[in-house]
Amino acid sequence: MADTEVLSQKTVEMPAPTPNKPLVRRASIETINENLEQAKICKQEGNALYNDGQIKPAIRKYHQCLLHLRACQARYDMPQLGPGGLGLDKEVQDVVDKVQAECYNNLAACLLKQPKCDYNRVVQYSNKVLCLQPNNVKAMFRKAVAHYNMGNYRVAHTYLNDAVKMRKGPDSLMKKYLELCAEAESSSNKK
Numbered sequence: 001m002a003d004t005e006v007l008s009q010k011t012v013e014m015p016a017p018t019p020n021k022p023l024v025r026r027a028s029i030e031t032i033n034e035n036l037e038q039a040k041i042c043k044q045e046g047n048a049l050y051n052d053g054q055i056k057p058a059i060r061k062y063h064q065c066l067l068h069l070r071a072c073q074a075r076y077d078m079p080q081l082g083p084g085g086l087g088l089d090k091e092v093q094d095v096v097d098k099v100q101a102e103c104y105n106n107l108a109a110c111l112l113k114q115p116k117c118d119y120n121r122v123v124q125y126s127n128k129v130l131c132l133q134p135n136n137v138k139a140m141f142r143k144a145v146a147h148y149n150m151g152n153y154r155v156a157h158t159y160l161n162d163a164v165k166m167r168k169g170p171d172s173l174m175k176k177y178l179e180l181c182a183e184a185e186s187s188s189n190k191k
Helices: 002-010 032-051 055-077 090-113 119-132 137-149 153-167 172-190
Strands: none
Touching: 032 055, 032 090, 055 090, 090 119, 090 137, 119 137, 137 153, 137 172, 153 172
């Protein structure tokens, strides 16, 4: 009898689905703000892990952050949770875009630290950042580094020049990669 009571306490009564109102599990609904806050927390935890040199756990945290950000949009698009078709209000969307860009940029940085880096993925993540923030120097630089490591020296050189223009001058790492690209292009032209 005690087991039955415990089970009945855990059971959540759900409304019957109707043609215009689908069945919704109450336990799965989080507000947009809760998801946004969880996303920010995951990103901060990922940053701390990255700074401690724990790259794989940092990658997991950044992916969790992105899942929370996707949930913000998904929750809003559900008719019973918000007006459909209008999207998030501009202020919230701006925050979502900012956190998403930071997350993809951090993922690209993490991948570049991996012994077996997927440079195509670095380019993909950098492109996602650049779609949201076209003047993001770090994303442009990481994209250039990925292309350099894939042997696309001319492409890398172009993106490095773009990063230098965005930054209004090269830093030491940009100079290093510009020199490496020039050397690689020069040696490939001699062949």
